[in-house]
Structure formats: C-alpha cells, structure tokens
Amino acid sequence: MEARDHIILFPFMAQGHLIPFVSLAKLLQRRTNCLVTLLSTPLNVQKFRSVLPPDAPIQVHSLPFDASDHGLPLGAENTDGLPFPLWVRLFHASRALRPAFEQFLSDFRRRHGRPPLCVVADFFLGWTLFAARAMGVYHAVFTTCGAYGTAAFISLWGNLPHTKTEEEQFHLPGFPESFRLERSQMSLYMRAADGNDEWSRFFREISPPCFESDALLCNSVAEMEPFGLEVLRGMMKMPVWCIGLTLPPSSLHRHPSSSFSDNRTGKETGISITDCVEWLNTHPPSSVLYISFGSQNTISETQMLKLAEGLESAGHPFIWVVRPPIGHDVNADFREEWLPEGFEERMRERKQGILVRKWAPQLEILAHESTGAFLSHCGWNSVLESMSQGVPIIAWPLASDQFYNSKMMEEELGVSLELTRGLVAEITVQTVVNVTQQVLGKTEKSADMKKKALVVSDMIRASMVEENGKTGSAINAVDEFMRTARSKH
DSSP: OOOOOEEEEEOOSSHHHHHHHHHHHHHHHHHHOOEEEEEEOHHHHHHHHHHSOTTOSEEEEEOOOOGGGGTOOTTOOSSTTOOGGGHHHHHHHGGGGHHHHHHHHHHHHHHHSSOOSEEEEEGGGTTHHHHHHHTTOEEEEEESSOHHHHHHHHHHHHSOOOTTOOSSEEOOTTSOTTOOEEGGGSOHHHHTOOSSSHHHHHHHHHHHHHHHSSEEEESSOTTTOHHHHHHHHHHHOSOEEEOOOOSOGGGGSOOTTOOOOOOSSOOOBSSOHHHHHHHHHTSOTTOEEEEEOOSSOOOOHHHHHHHHHHHHHHOOOEEEEOOOOTTSOTTSOOOGGGSOTTHHHHHHHHTSEEEEOSBOOHHHHHHSTTEEEEEEOOOHHHHHHHHHTTOOEEEOOOSTTHHHHHHHHHHTSOOEEEOOOSSSOOOOHHHHHHHHHHHHSSOHHHHHHHHHHHHHHHHHHHHTOEETTEEOHHHHHHHHHHHHHHHTO
C-alpha cells in the first residue's frame, strides 16, 4: 500500500494563531485524507490535545522549549496571560525552535523513508523555509489574518520608521495611491518603531523568508476582500490562496440556538450555553449587543466605566465578557469596583444585561437570532465569527491588525461602525449611546449594515460548499494548493 502524504503544520505560540491552525489541520485532513501533524512547544501541544477529539486523525508533536532560557516566566510558551511588555521576548525566543524543527524533519525522513509532502508554517516562523528547502519539501506560509490586514502589516513593517510620519493620514507603499492610513490606526509600538528596536529587529529577520516561500495561504474568502487580496498578491509575487475561514463547519449554518460542540479555545466558559441561550430567548430578534475584546485585550478602567454608563443609558440589552482593565492581570478575577456602583445588579434586575467572567460561548451567541451587533476589538478570528453569522460590528480596535480589519470592514464592506480606537482613546457616554442606536436601533444605517453583513455571510457559505459534487472557491483553493504541493513532491 502506498504511504499517505503527510503535512506538517507549525503555528506561532499565540491563541489567535493556534486556533486557526487546529481548524486548518481538520480541514486539510478531511479534504485531502493526508496525515497531518501539528508542531509546537509542550504546553501548546497540551492545548492542541484539549481541543482535538480523542479519535481525531491528527497527530501532535512537541518541540523542547524552556521559557526561562529567554528571560520569560516559567511556562510562558504562549502570549496568553503574558504581560504585553514580555511579548517581544517570546517572539524572539520562537527562533530558538529552529534546531529542534530541523531535527524533527531529519527524524521524520529517517522514520518514513521520505520527507513530508509540505510544511505550512506561521508567518512569524518564516525561518522554517530553510530546513524545508534543504530537504526539498514544499513550503507555504499561513497568515491567520485576512488579506487586507496582512498586506497592511507587511507594508507598515517594511517601510520604517514611522516616527517620522508627521501627517495624520499617509500613503502605504504597495497600496493604490489613493489609499490612506491614519496614525491612530497604528499600534503604539509600531508608531515608536525606528528600525532598531526589538520589534523592528524581529520583523526584519522573519519577513524575508516569507517572500521566498512557495505559497501563501490566507485565512479568508476571496469574495469577501477582493481589494486586499489583489494588493497582497502584488506584494508577495507568489500563489496566494484564500482557503476559507478556519471555523467549525457547523458555524456555516445560521440558526437561532445552535451548539457548535467545538471548544476551539480549550477555555472554561463563564456561562453555560443553555443559560446563555435561555437569556437570549427572552429578547426580540436583532436587539442584543454582544461585547468582547478577545482573549488578550482589555480597556482602561476609565474607558470601562464610560462604556458601562453608556450601555445603561442606551438601554439596549447586552452580554459583556468582562476582563480586568489595563494595568491588572487580564486572567485575574474581575472586581465590581471597576464598574459603576451597583451596575451589575441593576442590569440583572432589569434583564438588560449580563456580565460574563472568563469566556463566553461566542459562536452560539453570534448565531442566535436575538443578537443584533458585536462590539469587538476586531481581532480577525472574531471578525470571521461575526461575519459567518451575518452580525454587524461596532468596532473598537486596540492593537495590531485590528485597526486595518476595522478599516476594511467599514470602508470596503460597510458592515461595521467604529466606536473609537486605541488603548488611550477618550470615550463618552453619548458616543456609546449614539453609535449603539445607529447600529441596533430601527435606523436606515442599521438596516443597511445588517443587509450587507448577510451578503458577506452568504459569500462565506458559498465559498465553503462541499456537496453534490459542487465546491466553493475556498475549497477549490485548498484543492489547488494540494495539487501544486504534490506536483513538486
């Protein structure tokens, strides 16, 4: 019997990267029947095991890593729970995995008598190219962001320093001349980057191999962001395949009270799906605002107070996933003192809102017919989950690609309205009231955003079709990627 082809997947050590790679592993295994192995450090491999079914035909392999060798706290193998000032150390430390990765490939070839079919590595692990090339293995980079966000990220880090950018709006090389980005749409550490700081040095070192890879896989749908895809292809000068959304297949069905039975995060939720759905069932369709800033982001105490006051004044029902404000351990217990006095009790008694500690069943909430909008930091995974369910976004981007995602969703797709932006942005009660009313009230803006969000949702569903001999654009992209990889083997 001929040996099955084997695909190696290697994500960066961050929650927003691990989750899409696990979903990609499932997609590739299901569609190609290849053997798939996920690589990472010991604690991240444990995360893989916690979200993969026991009988999943996906292998995991641990590469040795000692955080203390790199000035990191014991067990710091992931950005999850790591204070942001230490993130750059973890990014630089990831390069120390190179010898272990090279040894893994050598051992693989010795055991199997041939190398794997291909290596799919995170954009931040571009150095994997060198070991793959030395062994004649097809290499692809997987960007867990969208095409638009990836293109903006590449252009910004490739054209430093931005400390000399004095104009409020400026052009991004690689984009059409008419394209403009605002200074406030850059993370604080990017605005401070001078080309010699630690962040600049990391991206300068990891970017070149990505441009020499054989292909780029994008966690997106071609029909959803044609402009961004065109710009990204022009930058990369290689095949760029939008392989669809790395979400559970069940998320491609809109229904009012679904259970996706796929704990993608491996995290303990602060509210059961049953309790969440029962609360949502008590509210009219498209009336509830879901609020979450993701797993690694939070806002300041002042911003939190104003947001709470604005929500109470606006009167719209809401589910808010709360985390400690900036300056506190994001994984610590949430304290009532960070909100207006008596706020949680008043919201509970009026049945206006519930606060969720830790995690919420996000996809189930977004799929419910009562959910009318998502106040989000615009992390790409959250954007995709919201769009898969046709839910408009109220944007509050805080860092990294979130700013570009917010810009794209509002200007290119018309499915988002920005509340404010950044970690130090001033926010007022009236702004919260006005924006939530525009998106959740019976307004022309609300109707237009909902209509456009449903169009995007339909694009996503059509791209992922695999039935009756028909396949959507994303599935076709996966097939083309595999045909190309096999032709080079």
